[in-house]
Structure formats: C-alpha cells, structure tokens
Amino acid sequence: MIQPSMPRVIAQAGLIAAVLAAGSAAHAAGAADAAEGVARPASPVATLGQLAPDAPFTTVDGKVVQLETYLGHPVIVWQVTTWCPSCAAGLRTFADHQVQIDRSDITVLVLRDYQNGGYPGPGMRDFAKSVAAPLLKDPHFVFGEDTKALFDRYNPRKFVDIYQVIAADGRVRLASSSPSATFGKIEAFIQPRP
Numbered sequence: 753m754i755q756p757s758m759p760r761v762i763a764q765a766g767l768i769a770a771v772l773a774a775g776s777a778a779h780a781a782g783a784a785d786a787a788e789g790v791a792r793p794a795s796p797v798a799t800l801g802q803l804a805p806d807a808p809f810t811t812v813d814g815k816v817v818q819l820e821t822y823l824g825h826p827v828i829v830w831q832v833t834t835w836c837p838s839c840a841a842g843l844r845t846f847a848d849h850q851v852q853i854d855r856s857d858i859t860v861l862v863l864r865d866y867q868n869g870g871y872p873g874p875g876m877r878d879f880a881k882s883v884a885a886p887l888l889k890d891p892h893f894v895f896g897e898d899t900k901a902l903f904d905r906y907n908p909r910k911f912v913d914i915y916q917v918i919a920a921d922g923r924v925r926l927a928s929s930s931p932s933a934t935f936g937k938i939e940a941f942i943q944p945r946p
Contacts, residue, residue, distance in 0.1 A: 807902035826858045830915035835873035842931035847884035866903035
C-alpha cells in the first residue's frame with residue numbers, strides 16, 4: 753500500500769535523478785572537449801564543469817547583486833520555493849551546519865524561485881524567519897529573490913528545489929537538489945579558511 757507521503761518521495765527521487773543525469777551528461781561533454789583542447793565559452797545556462805553564467809538577483813533588502821560579485825570565492829546558488837517542504841528541510845540542514853560554514857569561505861545564496869514556482873507562499877524573509885531565523889544575520893548566507901534572468905540560467909527546468917556549487921574559479925562543480933538529502937556532496941566544498 754502506498755502511504756500518502758510516498759508520491760512526494762517518489763517525485764523527489766525522480767527530481768534528484770534528473771538533475772544528476774543532466775549534470776553527468778554535461779560533465780562528460782565538458783571532459784571530452786577538455787581532452788581535445790577545446791575551450792568553451794561560458795554557457796548561457798549553468799552547466800556542470802563550465803563557467804557559471806552571470807545573472808542578477810535581489811536581496812531581501814532590495815539590493816540588486818550580480819553573481820559575478822562572488823567570483824574568487826565558492827558560492828552555492830540554491831533556488832527554493834517557500835511552500836516546499838524539502839526547501840524548509842534543506843534550510844534547517846544548512847542551519848545545523850552553520851558553524852562549519854562560518855569557518856569557511858563559502859557563501860550560500862538562498863533565492864526564492866522566480867514567481868515562487870507559480871504558487872503563493874510567504875516572502876523569503878518570512879520563510880527564513882520561520883525556518884532558520886539566525887541565518888538572516890549570518891554573512892555567509894544571503895537571502896533574496898531570483899530575477900527571471902537568473903531563474904532561466906540556473907533553473908531552466910523550473911525545479912522547486914535546486915542548487916549549484918560554483919567554485920572559486922567560477923566553474924559549476926556540483927548541481928543537485930534537496931540539500932537535506934545531499935549535504936554530504938556539499939560538504940566537500942566547505943573547506944576551512946586557511
């Protein structure tokens with residue numbers, strides 16, 4: 753018998769598989785080009801192994817910021833919807849690892865999907881306050897809203913919970929979803945400051 757929560761679990765597993773498959777295919781293509789000595793320009797869509805495209809977002813304080821501001825430092829671009837249970841679980845997971853993150857050079861951008869995935873829900877500040885309020889004052893966490901340009905470049909398939917880890921060299925090194933289930937992958941990029 754399928755439990756009421758099983759369709760959501762099955763859908764979440766399908767989402768993770770789709771993101772990982774897309775990332776693996778892009779990584780394989782990038783590796784083949786690198787082996788042939790082909791230099792590829794930054795893609796207009798965030799692609800594993802490629803330079804992360806620049807795009808603006810708006811902070812909860814109304815400031816417009818370009819992603820390239822973070823070049824030279826690792827950054828996580830995590831797009832969420834404020835009505836999504838896995839997004840709330842992911843934010844709690846980041847809060848559980850706050851001390852570890854604060855000892856590193858990484859910044860976590862927590863951005864509400866453009867138009868909140870097409871459904872109503874609280875604003876980003878209210879979402880963060882209700883799930884992990886201390887992170888709102890932590891300089892390693894930046895909360896805000898996607899612009900359409902960022903959403904199109906970093907979430908063209910319109911997932912409700914997706915992230916990319918961009919290394920200090922500006923390349924997308926990891927793409928996945930559900931930080932609460934995949935935090936072990938993220939942890940590899942959270943290195944203590946020298």
